[in-house]
Amino acid sequence: MTREELLTTCGAFLLDLDGTVYLSEKPIGNMLQTLERLRKMGKRIAFVTNASLHSDEVYRARLKEIGVFREGDFLYTSGTAALSLLRERYAGKRVCMLAVDEMKENFRRAGVNVVEEGAEVCLLAYDTSATFAKLKQFNECLQQGAVYLATHADLVCPTATLPQPDAGAFIALFKAASGREPDVVCGKPGAVIARLAARDMQLAPHEMCMVGDRLYTDIRFGNENGMRSLLVLTGEARRDNLHDHPDRPDLILPTFNDLLA
């Protein structure tokens, strides 16, 4: 697929953040102008991240601060997706969360019945405050047969130095300890955010394009949910690790700015 075809057929661009829109929160190249030009062309812009440490308000404020988020844009985090799924399918159920206190509090405020024991649903988020006691308790809820949700399954989280373990690494730990894997992964590449975006923007999946730097989350998310997919080479993926990879994008560009070059 060519750049021109993507631009004419897609009414919305769903953008991953780290490695796609910015690096260490610094917008890549002339990203701000690229986004503004797309908005002027009538394209909807949505930011889609698997981050789940903070509330959507916190992430939205950060994006505004660095100038990438404008009124009328959309933001979906894996936390948004988890909350939406809990409301839709498990309303009123007792939910055990492996998550930082801030996220537990956000979910409580949003009406989720967060409990420590006797859970009917387990939600694994990215818990940077995890302790052995928390891991043991979550594992017990899993062994007692609760529905198992995960916000996302990214294995590592990029940092300025070495990558650190992300939610996917915790999933591997619980697979070893309980034999279980998540029944649903809420964020990319799961279907929840794709459904929310299609509903909010009133577009069919094939009229939306997912743009990202990671094959097993971003590109798979686009492909498995019937969207177009655009891989950018400003983050994790390199042209030489595309050979034989199951997640093939519709188009590859050096940066997202090259879409309008």
Ligand SMILES: [Mg+2]
């Ligand atoms: Mg990324």
